[in-house]
Amino acid sequence: MRMILSMFRKDLKIYLLSPLAYTIVGAFLLIVGYLYINSLAYYILQVSRWGGYGFNATKFLFYPLFQNVLFLLIFLVPVLTMRTFPEEEASGTFELLLTSPITEFQIVMGKFLASYFIYLITLAILLYIPITLRKAGELDIGLLISGYVGMLLAGAAFFAAGVFAASLTRRQATASMVSFALLLLLWFINWAASNLGTDYPVLGGILWRLAIFNRVRAFSEGVIDLRNVIFFVSLTVIFLYLSVMSLASRRWK
């Protein structure tokens, strides 16, 4: 645990010193903010035209917000995780780490938690939206909590996938491409499932279970389904485990 913490602190320090992290998180927040303002304007238009009765304002505003955040992680995750292992490789510090009494598991956990922590900071900043809206009226707190739980859990799985992608290669550019492709794949399993499902019901069924789109949507709509929680936690664990394996095996190459 102490080792994980040391690794975590070191990586976090380097993130907080790097212009790249600020740039990408800044761009992410700008885009999310812009999309939110758009739906807010649309909402105001709707209410002024038809009145606000029988209409879940929280859902109207936050469902797209949660979905946007999760979708935009396709861009945020590769940039934040691509440096994890390739950077150690480039600076020769892998040799230091792997000859010190710190295990591959501890290295992976420290790096994962550091990149995930940057995401947590980003989510914390996004809290300005519900906080400012509270002044305007009653919000559906249950839906907010469920949406945030979804962003936390799915985000963890995505960041673990990014860390895994970075563990496969010695080059940052390759790492970012691989994690981008991996995340894209996770999102579009859904599409494959519905297309293949008609011809190959068994394969379609399996893919349907792997698809993240519906699970993410459930959270954004206010449903915390235990199966979805277990799904994302398992996905995180699997990717982290694969990263440890990939680190341990790279010396045999």
Added chain:
Amino acid sequence: MVEVQEVGKEFHGRWVLRDVSFTVKEGEILGFLGPNGAGKTTTMRIITGYLPPSVGRVKVAGYDVTENPLEVKKRIGYLPESPPIYRELTVKEYLKFVMEIKDVPRRERKERLSEVIEYCGLKDVYGRLVGNLSRGYRQRVALAQALISNPDLLILDEPTSGLDAVQIAEVRSLIRSLKGKHTVILSTHILPEVTATCDRVIIISNGKIVAEDTLEGLEARLRPSKKVEIKVARYRDKVCEEISKLPSVISVVPSRNDAILVEYPQSLDLREDIARVIVNLGAGLLELKPVSMTLEEVFLQLVTEEEAGKA
């Protein structure tokens, strides 16, 4: 302290180390000498556990590196060939991080830090970013990193590369001062380094050990012939010609400063005969002294013998 048993290493079907075996006793300083590409770095990486051997076993302090890597890693300080550096951290932050992952007990950290800063001459750059340091200072930071956990075994891959003359002298005396307290394995392709610091040398060439001995032993063992240096007042060419006619003389070479180098078998002493030739010629003998072979020559001889043997 270290036992290397019949280690071999293969990269993509090419064997870069073959049947390497040696041991290092506690408190000893062992020099690993060899030309570029000989396999020094690879051997050191195998001892640290960074690379697995393809065949053979390595034990450090009784622990097998492959079976018990953590116990081995706790006991070593390693200076890799290229200094491992986090450019974004200050020297202080960097060394603190290293102490954490080396599991240096919390209460010893302050003392270790100031000791190593002192030892490696890092006082002036303590608060600066490692990425902004010169090559020589980065090397010192890397050396500090290896020393900071006060390890039983120090593995130093070309510890003086990138340093200036004064720093080289400092680092060598630093290494000598470790003698007895730590076991040290260092690699180099610079011979004076070995003469200046080591108790014992292993010469490696093309992935094989070609010689292993103490410094004196190596020089003596590998001197099948003796050399004497002569200086004469006159008739240098004539003297050369006459001496080469003597029985058992191996070679006669005019060398710098008007001297002549004469080589003959170790078992004989031709000095008297040589002197007689010169006196008979009336060439005016100014000087006649034995030349001891430098380690440089021993090294070259060994490595070329090895090549010749293979061909």
